[in-house]
Amino acid sequence: MKSKYFKDTQGLDLPFELCSPDKVSVCLRIEKSALDYVLSESERLSITSGEYIEGLIRREARNQGGRTLM
Numbered sequence: 001m002k003s004k005y006f007k008d009t010q011g012l013d014l015p016f017e018l019c020s021p022d023k024v025s026v027c028l029r030i031e032k033s034a035l036d037y038v039l040s041e042s043e044r045l046s047i048t049s050g051e052y053i054e055g056l057i058r059r060e061a062r063n064q065g066g067r068t069l070m
Contacts, residue, residue, distance in 0.1 A: 028053075 035049075042052035 038049050038052055042049045045052065047055075
């Protein structure tokens with residue numbers, strides 16, 4: 001089954017060893033409407049959905065006065 005939600009396939013054909021050592025792969029279970037938003041915003045900004053989500057986490061950490069993420 002082809003899914004409209006799984007479009008960010010960058011680097012999936014590469015072995016994990018070739019990825020940046022500071023990155024990890026994760027699987028998220030989120031509402032489709034939230035994913036639609038992430039996909040549209042990441043497309044608008046010309047970044048991957050993972051980069052967009054990482055940016056949200058970094059902003060939230062800064063806003064909460066939490067530790068600085070690398």
